[in-house]
Amino acid sequence: MIRTCLLAGAAASALLPAVPAGARTRDIATEERAEATIVVTGQRDPLRLNDQAQAGSRLGLTIRETPASVEVLTQDEMQVRGLRTARETFNDVVGAIAGNVPGNPAVVSLRGFAGNTVSILQDGVRVSASTVVQRDGNNWHYDRVEVLKGPASVLYGEGALAGVINKVTRKLVLGERHLDTLLSAGSFDTVFAAGGVNLPVSSTIAVRADASYQRSDSLYDVDDNDTFSTGLTASALWRPSDRLSLLVAIDHFEDRYDATYQGLPLIPGRYALRSTDAVTSANGLVADRALRRRNYNPRGAYSGADETTVRSRLDWAIGNGWTFALDLTGYAARRAFLLADSQTFVAPTPAFPNGSFRQSYQDFRHDHQFWNARGVIGNDSHIAGLRNRLSLGVEHNDTDFTSLRQQAPVTALPAVDVRNPAAVPVPTTTAIFTTTNVTFDSRLRQTSVFAEDALNLTPRWLLVGGVRRDHMALDRATIQNATGAVDRNSPTFDPISWRAGTTWDAAGGLTLYAQYTTAVSPVSSILLASIANSRFRLTKGRAYEAGFKASGWGGRASVTGAAYRIEQKDILTRDPNNLALTVQGGRQSSQGVELSAVVSPVKALRLSGGVSYTDAQYDELFEVVGGTRIDRRGNRPINIPSTTVNASALYTIADTVTLGGFLRHASAFHTDTANTIRVAGHVVLDASLSLPIAPQATVTLRGRNLTDAFYGEYSGYPTTNVYIGAPRSFEIALATRF
Numbered sequence: 001m002i003r004t005c006l007l008a009g010a011a012a013s014a015l016l017p018a019v020p021a022g023a024r025t026r027d028i029a030t031e032e033r034a035e036a037t038i039v040v041t042g043q044r045d046p047l048r049l050n051d052q053a054q055a056g057s058r059l060g061l062t063i064r065e066t067p068a069s070v071e072v073l074t075q076d077e078m079q080v081r082g083l084r085t086a087r088e089t090f091n092d093v094v095g096a097i098a099g100n101v102p103g104n105p106a107v108v109s110l111r112g113f114a115g116n117t118v119s120i121l122q123d124g125v126r127v128s129a130s131t132v133v134q135r136d137g138n139n140w141h142y143d144r145v146e147v148l149k150g151p152a153s154v155l156y157g158e159g160a161l162a163g164v165i166n167k168v169t170r171k172l173v174l175g176e177r178h179l180d181t182l183l184s185a186g187s188f189d190t191v192f193a194a195g196g197v198n199l200p201v202s203s204t205i206a207v208r209a210d211a212s213y214q215r216s217d218s219l220y221d222v223d224d225n226d227t228f229s230t231g232l233t234a235s236a237l238w239r240p241s242d243r244l245s246l247l248v249a250i251d252h253f254e255d256r257y258d259a260t261y262q263g264l265p266l267i268p269g270r271y272a273l274r275s276t277d278a279v280t281s282a283n284g285l286v287a288d289r290a291l292r293r294r295n296y297n298p299r300g301a302y303s304g305a306d307e308t309t310v311r312s313r314l315d316w317a318i319g320n321g322w323t324f325a326l327d328l329t330g331y332a333a334r335r336a337f338l339l340a341d342s343q344t345f346v347a348p349t350p351a352f353p354n355g356s357f358r359q360s361y362q363d364f365r366h367d368h369q370f371w372n373a374r375g376v377i378g379n380d381s382h383i384a385g386l387r388n389r390l391s392l393g394v395e396h397n398d399t400d401f402t403s404l405r406q407q408a409p410v411t412a413l414p415a416v417d418v419r420n421p422a423a424v425p426v427p428t429t430t431a432i433f434t435t436t437n438v439t440f441d442s443r444l445r446q447t448s449v450f451a452e453d454a455l456n457l458t459p460r461w462l463l464v465g466g467v468r469r470d471h472m473a474l475d476r477a478t479i480q481n482a483t484g485a486v487d488r489n490s491p492t493f494d495p496i497s498w499r500a501g502t503t504w505d506a507a508g509g510l511t512l513y514a515q516y517t518t519a520v521s522p523v524s525s526i527l528l529a530s531i532a533n534s535r536f537r538l539t540k541g542r543a544y545e546a547g548f549k550a551s552g553w554g555g556r557a558s559v560t561g562a563a564y565r566i567e568q569k570d571i572l573t574r575d576p577n578n579l580a581l582t583v584q585g586g587r588q589s590s591q592g593v594e595l596s597a598v599v600s601p602v603k604a605l606r607l608s609g610g611v612s613y614t615d616a617q618y619d620e621l622f623e624v625v626g627g628t629r630i631d632r633r634g635n636r637p638i639n640i641p642s643t644t645v646n647a648s649a650l651y652t653i654a655d656t657v658t659l660g661g662f663l664r665h666a667s668a669f670h671t672d673t674a675n676t677i678r679v680a681g682h683v684v685l686d687a688s689l690s691l692p693i694a695p696q697a698t699v700t701l702r703g704r705n706l707t708d709a710f711y712g713e714y715s716g717y718p719t720t721n722v723y724i725g726a727p728r729s730f731e732i733a734l735a736t737r738f
Contacts, residue, residue, distance in 0.1 A: 046598035046608070047558035048072055049511075049549050054124050055146035055166035057464070058155070058376055059389045059454050064549050067464050067501025067515040069149040069562045069594060075170070078139055079182070079735060081648065081662060082688060082702050084192060084214065085229070087136045090165065093147050094596050094610030095644055097666050099714020099723050100220075102260040102303050103337050103364070105136040107714070109639045111149060111566060112590020112616030113162035116525050119152065121166040122251070123311065125329045126156050127370050128399065129525040130165075133333070135305050137253050138212040140182065140194040141233045143170045149594075150564060151519030151543045153497035154466045157448060158526070161519045161541045161568060169251065172206045172237040173198055179738045186702075186731025190216035209234040220726050222261045223295040224423075229255035243317040249310075256304035259297040263714075263721035265343040266677070267291075267418065271355050278712050279722050282676040287722060289710055296357055296416055297340050300426030307333035307368075321381040327374045335366035338426060342718040344410055345418070355418040358410040360435070361427060365404040372397035387456040399444040401527045406481075407436035430481075441477040442527050446470060460505035464515070467498040478531050489531050493538050495520040514546040523572050523584070533572075536584055541568040547594075557599040565591040567619075574622045579629055588637060590616035604655075609647035616640045623673065635675045639714055643667040643681075660688035671715035671722060679722055682711030700733045 045051075049064040056066040063070045071093055073083070083089045086106040090098035096110045108118045108130070116129040127133045139145070145167055152160035181195040196210035210233045218225035235249035266285035269275050274289035314326040340359035348355045376393035412432040414424055430437070450468035457463060472493040479486050501515025519541040524533050547562030566589060573586035592614035600606045621632040636642075645665040652658045667681040685707055690700040708728040715722050 045551055045555055045558060046600065046606070047549075047551070047560060047596065049551055049558055049560075053146045053148070053166075054168060055121070055148040055152075055155075055164050057452060057454075058391045058393070059378070059452050059464075060380070061389075061454060061464070064505075064511050065454070065462055065464075065503055067503050067513040068517075068545065069547065069560065069564075071147040071149070071596065073145045073147075075139075075143055078142075078145075080650065080660065080688075080690075082686060082700075082704070082731075083139060085136045085219075086134065086139060086167075089139050089145055091664065092646060093165075094646055095149065095592075095594050095612035095614070096147075097639065097641060097644065097669075097714065099639070099716070100136055100261070101714065101716040101723075102257075102262060102339050102341075103717070104131045104134065105255075105303075106134050107131065108165065109641075110162045111564065111592065112614045112637065112640055113566070113568070113588075114637070114639050116159050117161040117521050117568075119156050119160040119164045121156065121164060122309065123169055123313075124166060125311070125327065125372055125374075126159075127329075127331050127372075128368070128401075128527055129159055129522075131525050132366070132368070132527055133307075135229075135253065135255050135307070137229050137255060138192075138194065138214055138231050139167075140196070140212040141169055141210050141231050141251070142167045144168050149562070150515075150545055150566065151497075151499075151517040151541055153495070153519035153521075153541075154450070154452075154468045154499045154517065157446070157468070157470050157497075158472070158493075158495065158520045158522060158538060161521045161539075162566065169233055169235070169249065170196060170208065170210055172208045172235055172247070174206045174237065174239060175200050175203065176206075179736075181736045182733060184731050184733035187729035188217045188219065188221050190214070190219065190729075190731065192733075204240050205236065205238050207234070207236045218261070220261055220724070221293060221729070223293050224259040224297070224299070225261050225295055226258040227256070229253070243319075245315045247313045249312070251309040251311075252307070254304070254306050256302055258302050259295050259299065260301060260303040260337070260339045261295060261723070262297060262339060262341065262343070263716050263723040264288075264291060264294075265296070265345065265357060265718075266720045266722065267345050267355065268347075271348070271418070273419075276710055278680050278682075278710055278724075280678050280680070285677065285720060287710075287712065287724070291418065292710070292724060292727070294419070294421060296343055296359060296421050298361070298413065298424045298426040301338045301340065303335075303337050303339065305333060305335040307331070307335075321379050323378040323380075325376045325378070327372070329370075329372040331368070331370040331372075333366065333368040335368070337362065337364040340413060341407075342410075343721065346415065352415065352417050354420070356415040357418060357421075358415050359413045360410050361408040361412050361432070363404070363406040363433070367402040369400045370397060383455070389454040391452045393450050395446075395448040395450070397446050399442070399446075399527065401440070401442040401444070403440040403442075403528065404481075405436055405438050405440060406430065406433035408432040409435050437481045439479040439481055440528065441479060443475040444526060445473045460507075462503045464501045464503070465499065467496065469496045470494065472526070474526060474534060476529075476531065476534055487531050489534050491534055493520075495538055509552045510548060510550045512546075512548050514544075516542070516544055518542045521568070523570075532582070536572070537570065539568055539570040539584070541566060543567070553599070556601070557597070559595070559597045561593070561595045563591075563593045565589065571621070573620065574624050574629060576622065576629070579624050579627070586621045587619035588617070588621070589619050590614055590640075592616075604652040606650045607648075609645070611646075612644045614640065614642055616642075618673070621673065625674075630674070632673050635673055636670055638671055638673065638719075639669055641667040641669045641681065656692060658688075658690040660686075660690070662686040662688075669715075672719040677715075677719055679712035679715065682709055682725070683707075684709055684711070684725065696738050697734065697736045700735065702731050702733065704729045704731075 194212035272288035571586035575581035
């Protein structure tokens with residue numbers, strides 16, 4: 001596949017001068033492309049409040065008109081900020097943090113919730129829960145990343161409780177030919193190469209292809225953690241008239257992480273050589289900086305994915321304000337997760353004077369097929385003199401999902417020294433899988449009908465509403481691989497989600513908004529839920545949000561602010577009358593505020609930033625520890641910091657050299673529901689220097705984590721493993737546009 005991507009890029013480059021330019025048909029996308037620059041400074045409406053965001057609505061509303069918080073990161077901004085992967089991009093969203101948990105790469109925490117409560121889309125289509133499908137792939141292939149914060153089940157179905165992230169692939173432009181490339185090399189033997197070409201075939205047809213490749217000894221500078229990711233996306237657009245267009249595309253992505261980094265295991269402080277306060281715990285466990293680069297996974301263990309999407313979209317402007325859109329998507333993926341998923345510290349012995357780890361081991365596999373069809377009819381007209389925008393749609397998808405799930409106890413692997421772990425080979429026999437050895441065979445069928453409406457009561461006052469009903473039928477077989485015994489379950493779910501909101505243009509570039517939304521989410525991913533968990537009903541959520549969106553100072557400043565509260569009920573808890581039973585009835589909530597701003601006081605200077613505060617807690621949750629019922633009410637959910645801050649400054653000297661400074665801060669968070677393990681807050685500083693060396697080429701020098709901060713980024717499967725952020729690193733990059 002690597003060779004395929006590189007050959008595709010080379011072939012595209014060779015074709016560039018050979019294809020005639022064709023007619024110079026221009027549309028909105030063309031104008032945006034023509035104005036694109038490698039350095040983003042001094043732009044008008046810097047938060048793009050007057051642009052449309054696909055994630056926010058199917059009514060063609062602008063971000064200003066949408067009664068919700070919507071944030072957009074464009075490809076130019078991602079390059080300027082040095083965001084290479086999905087995890088880095090999600091981490092730059094105001095109010096979010098992201099981590100690379102082996103089974104959930106680029107998992108996101110947002111507005112007090114995490115995991116499968118944040119839906120990840122590609123071009124507006126949700127394949128499955130984000131904890132199943134999301135990978136930490138290259139973001140070169142995306143024109144922009146849109147983030148709709150707060151519940152969005154009314155648009156995208158179950159799982160969208162905390163928000164939606166929509167990755168929008170690069171779009172074709174009729175009548176233009178251009179070639180973009182990006183090459184970089186840096187610390188940890190990290191190299192990146194990418195290219196994209198847009199070619200006009202005729203005045204009505206254009207094709208585009210993008211390829212990317214990244215490899216590294218380890219993006220986290222961890223031992224034995226070779227990493228690569230690659231992608232190839234291609235599309236063709238036919239637009240015979242202004243009223244009709246057809247897009248056909250194929251996307252292929254691969255990634256692999258050798259000896260998957262499972263995070264730094266915590267050890268008792270008395271055995272640490274370089275004890276730090278990056279992590280503190282009630283029982284004296286600490287993060288030993290001397291173990292910063294250690295990787296305890298067996299040799300041959302890895303995490304990887306190979307996925308392909310084929311999609312098409314038909315857009316037809318019927319006339320008299322009526323439109324029709326049809327999306328067809330097919331998706332296939334194979335994933336593997338072979339790793340030591342937990343480490344148990346054993347005190348020093350004569351055989352291991354530094355102490356040792358006993359490790360459990362897992363071998364999980366996914367074979368995933370999905371197809372989706374969605375048709376939407378829209379109308380933009382007037383009712384009794386009032387502008388009204390309406391969309392009605394139906395969607396159906398089928399999912400076939402098979403997952404081998406094999407788990408071995410801590411006795412399956414040899415003990416390894418804490419400081420000098422031996423290269424233990426990966427197990428080759430299935431006899432070790434005595435803890436779990438099952439196959440999940442799932443078939444999910446989902447049919448949805450939905451409607452949205454936006455009515456202008458006055459030119460400045462807009463009412464927005466929507467409703468969605470889903471019918472979900474799951475057929476699950478859990479097969480015991482050793483005996484062949486099968487346990488079946490066929491639950492159905494019929495949730496209804498809705499929202500009502502309003503926006504008011506208060507004049508002077510200020511828009512006020514408020515909305516109420518509902519959402520549903522399973523107790524765990526529907527495709528990976530145990531038989532017991534699949535029998536539970538969907539959890540329910542609701543949210544209130546109010547805020548403002550403003551622009552002014554001649555278009556040089558934009559500010560948005562929001563206050564919200566999200567509530568989720570029916571999460572799993574223990575039955576107070578029978579501690580052996582897990583029941584629904586728990587509750588969780590969050591409330592907070594967010595503020596984002598971008599200002600360009602002069603053309604050469606751009607200042608941007610965002611700050612969020614989240615007060616999240618379990619309102620009702622009981623767990624059993626050692627046979628005793630423990631009340632977790634008032635505790636903070638895991639991986640949820642109370643405060644995040646993002647800030648950047650870009651200054652261009654004499655229209656040539658651009659200096660950039662970037663700051664990210666997240667406050668402390670906990671790795672367990674008991675809140676006994678605390679990961680300290682952190683501040684990370686990056687900087688860049690960009691210099692055009694030709695009219696179409698820019699060289700950028702970049703430093704990351706300049707203070708070499710030692711900090712916890714996220715926590716994963718065991719609560720005693722914490723993912724340590726990458727140390728200080730440097731890179732040089734060359735970006736070209738022809």
